[in-house]
Amino acid sequence: MRLELHRVFVKRVTFGDKTGITDGVLTVNKKELLELISEDELLGKNLDVDIALPGDSVRIIPVKDVIEPRWKIEGSGQVFPGVLSDVETVGEGKTLVLSGSAVVTAGKIVRFQEGIIDMSGPGAEFTPYSKTCNVVLLLEPARADMDKHDYEQACRMAGLKTAAYLARSCAASGAKADKVEIYNHANIKEAMWGHPGLPKVGYLYMLQTQGLLHDTYLYGVDVKKILPTVLSPLEVMDGAIVSGNCVSACDKNSTYVHQNNPVIANMLKRHGRDFNFVTCIVTNENVTLADKRRSSSYATKLAAMLGLDGVVITEEGFGNPDADLIMNCWKAERLGIKTALLTDEYAGQDGASQSLADSCVEGDACVTAGNANELIVLPPMKKVLGVPEEANVIAGGWQGSLAADGTITVELQAITGATSELGYTKLGAFTI
Secondary structure, eight states, X not given: OEEEXXXXXXXXXXXXXXXXXXXXXXXXXXXXXXXXXXXXXXXXXXXXXXXXXXXXSEEEEEEEEEEXXXXXXXXXXXXXXXXXXXXXXXXXXXXXXXXXXXXXXXXXXXXXXXXXXXXXXXXXXXXXXXXXXXXXXXXXXSSTTOOHHHHHHHHHHHHHHHHHHHHHHHHHTTOOXXXXXXXXXXXXXXXXXXXXXXXXXXXXXXXXXXXXSOOEEETTEEGGGSOOEEEOHHHHHTTOEEEOOOSOGGGOOOHHHHHTOHHHHHHHHHXXXXXXXXXXXXXXXXXXXXXXXXXXXXXXXHHHHTTOSEEEEEOOSSSHXXXXXXXXXXXXXXXXXEEEEEEEEOOOTTSOSOSSSOOOTTOOOEEEEEETTOEEEEOOOSEEEEOGGGGGTSBTBOTTOBOXXXXXXXXXXXXTTTTXXXXXXSOOOOOO
């Protein structure tokens, strides 16, 4: 498979008469965009679209998802297959990417596990989306008593429609790439026998599927309903995975992060040099012990059948999914497959509590994305997009988190992408 990402760099976003991009400035026809998302009868009438740019004194709260605008300009399938477009395999051809921009779905809360994006100040140092030029959708349900699953779907579709609309409009107006990235990945037969002498390595990609609005979609299928399966890394890069999650903001894998998964990007860079990157194995994080046993056994069986020497395992969420992470780890290790784990920690505000809900002696190679319970004080912003009072409700906050002057005191758990378990985060470590 060969995938070309045609990146057009967005430096600024503004409203104007025609949606398109010129000299790095993405212009959005607000009226046209509002008409597009207003077609959904599940959304209320008081919808709005706003812009938040890096360095602005702007707070977005509560944030549900972040999506990178993309549109396929050549090749099979189209963006967000099985959800927004027909169910066709992606991962080949040419895809236009509006790099440096993002669509943020926000407004009235879906569930309490949503987040905050500050475009400046100390909070901006903890979220990667303070550096993107954001088109913010301010959404509300059509009825106060609407089923939360229906409202989540409406928010998800509004974000995906907007991302596709922006990139499609730029492609139609003749936007040319500032940079073209080319990715190649062999089929499994060729990959397994290629690069002799290098270890065969795979990526065990855990997706959040606990239900109750903790959902992820693969080609439109709710991943809780699948057995672990093999996926080309290029399919992931081309939008096969879409977030439907209302899990804690800090380690929610937004659709944007799936589109730009840094584990996949870096494994592809090291492919053929440090190891032979054979494939991705996608698995789920269900809630019952039987489901955990089934999926972990099946995922590690696939790794063994493919002759993998090692796997990188990433988690999404915490608590209940820690059991899946550890089960995948020790089952792979006992099959002779070396593991490296990527997770975050919930070690208490003082950092003294047990970091994970489960552990095993085999899990001796682990990368942390930070402690989500660490406290942070967010100063007032000149402009708030959304519902500031939700700071008292969202996970990581509490009744009284929002002060009268607009200051918010929360755990990092409340900041979107702060401790991303895919490593798409601004946190790091150093020795002294």
